[in-house]
Amino acid sequence: MPSSALIQVQVQHKTRLADDIVGLQLQATDGSALPAFSAGAHIDLHLPNGQIRQYSLANDPQVSAFYELGILLDPTSRGGSCCVHQDIQAGDQLHISQPRNLFALVPAPRYRLFAGGIGITPILSMAHQLYAQGAEFELHYCARSRSRAAYVERLQAAAFAERVHLYFDDEPASARMDAAALLATPDQSHVYICGPSGFIRHLTSTAAQQGWSSEQVHYEQFAAPTRSSDNSASDNSASDNSSSDRAFEIQLVSSGQVISVAANESAADALTRAGVAVALSCEQGICGSCLLPIVDGEPDHRDYFQTQTERAANSHFTPCCSRAKSRRLVINR
Structure with missing residues (x-):
């Protein structure tokens, strides 16, 4: 198939x-x-x-x-x-x-898994896989309350239950997760994080402050964070420039066709209107499904999928949300 x-x-x-x-x-x-x-x-x-x-x-x-x-x-x-x-x-x-x-486990001597709220879904699957492989790992799961936490009974009954740590906001402060303590000593572990944007920012910034390298910290979020003028250094997104969006052009390498992108439409909408298939899914710059290769031009990255290094390379952009700083982007389509 x-x-x-x-x-x-x-x-x-x-x-x-x-x-x-x-x-x-x-x-x-x-x-x-x-x-x-x-x-x-x-x-x-x-x-x-x-x-x-x-x-x-x-x-x-x-x-x-x-x-x-x-x-x-x-x-x-x-x-x-x-x-x-x-x-x-x-x-x-x-x-x-x-x-x-897009959130696969990489080989490592040990793993630290962090889930916030519904972010437990891929983390639970990771725990199953790591346990089956005999890997060393620990799982930390945070939620507002037990009633809002999915899979708690399954985690407590799992063969790896002793590696699971649960934290709930409505329980005593002494029982809440201390990210600084858990990430206090950088080692060869790889850290995997999934949950709300604030949860991810807290853990990634804590890891950076404690000396963890960016290559060791992996995360996935399910919704684009609310944009603000105060973007932290750990936020993967670009600032919100929607009020100053301007028109630009996209040229296709294969045909030479030039497609105009209006100030009030996305690049994906313009490409689709011109008959160019775009693999859209989340339409928020999170999943990377629509990522397109750039041959020439400077993109205005507004996605949450690419790393800082990948965005600096300017080799790909997400047409669902990103735009252009240059007058034209030439893409390999």
């Missing part, structure tokens, strides 16, 4: 995992095994309302009979999580993409 082919699945189970969090267990409609994946992978879920949303796979990668998703109801949702919570039911048939992994 080609990697771009969609897979038809059926919702075998829909369960309440926590306050405002539901779990979906998906199986292939023909009963076959689903494609193999590695911890940290995600799929595109094609929703009944026509939207496409990305969700991390939470289950053990050794299990091929089903995929498991944990989905938080987002009060600012543009329809994705609302559709899952309100419209999708057990027995429904849906289409999903092949798994893709």
